[in-house]
Amino acid sequence: MRLINRKPGRVLAIVLAALPFVAVALAYTIGSEMRLAVNPQDRLLPAPATLLDTAIRTFTEAERRSGRILLWHDTGASLFRLLSGVGIAALLSLVLGLVIGLLPVMRGTLSNFVAVISMVPPLALLPILFIFFGLGELSKVVLIVIGTAPVMTRDLAQRVLEIPREQIIKAQTLGASSLVIALRVVLPQVLPRLIINMRLSLGTAWLFLIAAEAVASETGLGYRIFLVRRFLAMDIILIYVLWITLLAFLLDWALRALSRRAFRWLEAGL
Amino acid sequence: MSFVQVRDVWQRYGTRSIIERVNLSVEEGAFISIVGASGCGKSTFLRLLLAEEQPTRGEVSVAGAPPAREPDRARGVVFQRYSVFPHLSVRDNIVAAESFGTRLGWLWGARLREAKARADATLARIGLDHVAGHYPAALSGGMQQRLAIAQALTARPRILLLDEPFGALDPGTRVQMHDFLTELRAENPMTVFMVTHDLAEGFKLGDRVLVFDKPRWDPHAPDAYGATITYDFDARHGGIPYHHLREKVDEPAFAKA
């Protein structure tokens, strides 16, 4: 039987899916034990037990000076920046995408502009953003918006243009104005794509967020990682990295669930 | 004066002539079938009737109105595909024919309830009441086209334009659709233009069958001349055309050689 036709059964599929995770965990444990055997003071690969210990402490113990549990505080600050950045970018790209896709006049004006803007490397703008918007929340949110909105806009405008011409004509013969076509024909059909774009943009948004927090911040997950790096606190860094990964996964999962619930018509033909 | 008047219409894209010197006058309530080779400009002619495009030369007027500059409610249309809205339920697709004409495209309260009731009556009439809550993708091709035709008619257009509406259906379904369309026309007489590549279908349904073809042909520049109406058949009397064949155009279609 050809390899391309060989499909794993249910149990095997689960085992295969778990395999890489187990392999990485195993490699880490072995590496950690080898290093600690040579030097018990080694901080590079803390033992799994130490990690668990640190995890419990970071999730539950308040910092003495401020009385706050730093991890939750950092999480709140970072999620606020991330979600407002991606949310604003999504709204902006939705409006611009509809306008560019639907209105030939605006397409002429805006599409090249957006294409050029999307070529600007956002991180290179970071110093400018800090100068203009200060070191507070605004500059970080703006960085995420600048970093994600142009690509989302171009994609959405393209999706609008891909809506079959027949539907747009049909709507006109039913008396729909440009506004009604935008609101009732085009918008509902590109919303699923907007959710997909947000899911894709979240990865980039995390990148910009952590970069901005590393450079200038007083709180946030990225800030904390770069702060404790000075003390070589690998255990805390690893816990934070795992936590960020989990958050990213949960956000993606939530958006996917939302999309499935909200857009039943997409699956009607399946 | 006739209901639909086409005066010396030409359409050219860049240097390509698609149709030329098309003259036509159609009485209200007539069913006009349009046939012709693939790519000869039938859909282009329909787009001109629809006012989706403006002719390079000449003009089209419907019901004595000045030439339209864009599609409007006077013109109903059904394409071969993509004629209904995939994100609206079957019922909402019918309601859309009433709500899309409002300012924001939505109906509320009593008006919405009434529109829904009317939509349900329409769906019962066309045998789609059992799928009123479904999305179009869950419907068969024939059901989707029935919905598309009912949706177009709900807006009460003056002329109905059909571009190969049954082209994607299997033969059995197609015959059902012929009966469906004939019944609808008996109930409310309307002026219909239907493009088809099926000659028998054209003669069966149409009062007149127009043939589009290129009367002039330059082998060195195939795009130099466009197609025009080369035959205009009387197709009444149960679609037995060949006994009532009436040649109208002076230039024969087989002049290209």
Ligand SMILES: Nc1ncnc2c1ncn2[C@@H]1O[C@H](COP(=O)(O)OP(=O)(O)O)[C@@H](O)[C@H]1O
């Ligand atoms: N917007 C357009 N721009 C340029 N060429 C076009 C356009 N629309 C149609 N054509 C060309 O006009 C010709 C006639 O097209 P069409 O009217 O769709 O033919 P038919 O419906 O008879 O098969 C085709 O060769 C097509 O490529």
Ligand SMILES: [Mg+2]
């Ligand atoms: Mg065609």
